[in-house]
Amino acid sequence: MSEEYKREHVFGIDYGTSDFKYGPIALGETPEVVENRGYFVDKESLMSKLMDIRREIVVGKELPLFLESRKSLAERMVYPMRNGVIEKDDWRAWRVVEELTKYALNSFAPRDEEFDGFYLVASISMVAPRYMYEKLFEIFKKMNDEKTLVKAATIIPQPLAVAIAHKIPTCVVVESGHGNSQICPISMYPIRDAVLALNRGGSSANILMAEILKDAGYGDLAKEENLVRRVKEEIGLLPRDLDSAIDYAKANPEKVHARLKIPGTRIVIDLGEHSWTRFLVGEYVFNPNHGIFQSYFTRGMPKPSDIKIGDTFFYGMMDMAEAIIESVEKCPIELQPHLYSKILLSGGNFSWKVPEDLKEVAVTSDLKLTSMLHEKGIEDVEVKITEEPRFSVWRGCIVYGYAVPIDYEWNWNRMEGWLYLA
């Protein structure tokens, strides 16, 4: 097997908390994306038998075609990577991971005789415990049961993939996905002792968005998670300073008025006099400690709690700048200025839109974080949003797979190299 074969068949998978990004090197800059979820079909139901549905789990683009009632949605839909870590014995979650992996590899596996499996680079959360690596390698091996899909595999943490994609050896990567946010200082390798995790991500903003929709009279729609997410992405804003943004919104209601038509449906969402709340959505991700959020907590919205998953502690309410400072301060003092001078923001949770006429009060994630860090006395800061933040982990997987030589075999101590499976 040659280097040339490998470079034609590198395959990247980013097991994000919400989205599953996948595809071979040939896809260029943009991977395929499906939601990281699986639906367990009720095989005992009469309809399943009548329609001859033999599958136990449905994943991928056709999943919506199999959905049943809202009640069964909650029971049968499994999001395996919700917080980046899968419990060892959560068999349903592992089955979804297996099915998604097979779905991804099968859809791109060439039929030609020369094909002898992909060089698969998978990326998972920085806080994923060792058993997740072991379990994933088991799944990758299983992919070869029917035909060879995986020649060799390797697994890298998501923040490292981001650093690789940008070729920055010394930096802090803040990877904020759907379920949580990871703050990882990197100096050639991730500094594991300094990694800090927040129990806050895009899903937290979705929860708040749902509350805002309820307040605006759309309580029925607020139960549809996908719709809420879409509304958040379309109308949510990140304020430069929350108080000033709210004042501005109240003084200029026509400028911040939020109205959204959901394509393909008759649904129109108009926040009307509640349009100022658009600014709360972004702020909540960066700093949920503002007094204004208290009213939502009082009315029953769950507060992001501190939790421990595996060996990792996820902070609920720590603001993002504070989390970066705490993480950097666990690194050698000599290194700290270099880390502050390259902070990379990656993950879909940093893609906030700034409408042209709201530039005065709405900002992008890099500007927000820069100003939050300045407020806390950190001067020489350079914060940069990665190009297409949703895809930077996948791109890092591809670059890593291209660069790691075929004879560099997996080493459990260093957690790098290729593990040959076929």
Add this chain to the structure above:
Amino acid sequence: MNRPINRLRLICKLRDRARVRDEELLSKLLSKNWKVEGRIAELDGSTVKLLSMNPSRDEFMLTLSLKKPEHLDGIIKSMIRECWYIDIYYNFRGDEARRVAEILRMGVEEKGVFELRLFGVNLKVSAYPSHKTLTVSYRIGWAEVSKNIVLKVHEKLCGAPKSSILSKIMGWRK
């Protein structure tokens, strides 16, 4: 063709190991009119980005976003002097994939890898119908570059600019 063609990758095999740092490679290989800043070079809205160099430092991967087809020709012509060969990869999605499949007179509905000959080079075409994706790749060396094949293939796949003399001579239509 006014919108940039940005689904293009090059893998370049050097004749010798690169003796310069990664950040200096593009300035060494590209012509002087490109403005190079480390791993990224820019010219009239087109960009070239160095994605990775292999550990033996004799091969590297570039990603391109092109405003003008002649920029690709220029890049290839200046790089091939230092390279044994360059592999060019195109990725097309959705309607673009369908359009290119029609141009190549093949079906996009059938999954598989196909080989065909165009302007004297062997194109490898991979079709992924479930993702409405088509990738096209081919290898060129000095011989192909000297026959201007890169520009011909590029314009065939991506469409020729309206003002292109070549397209008028060849009678191609978008």
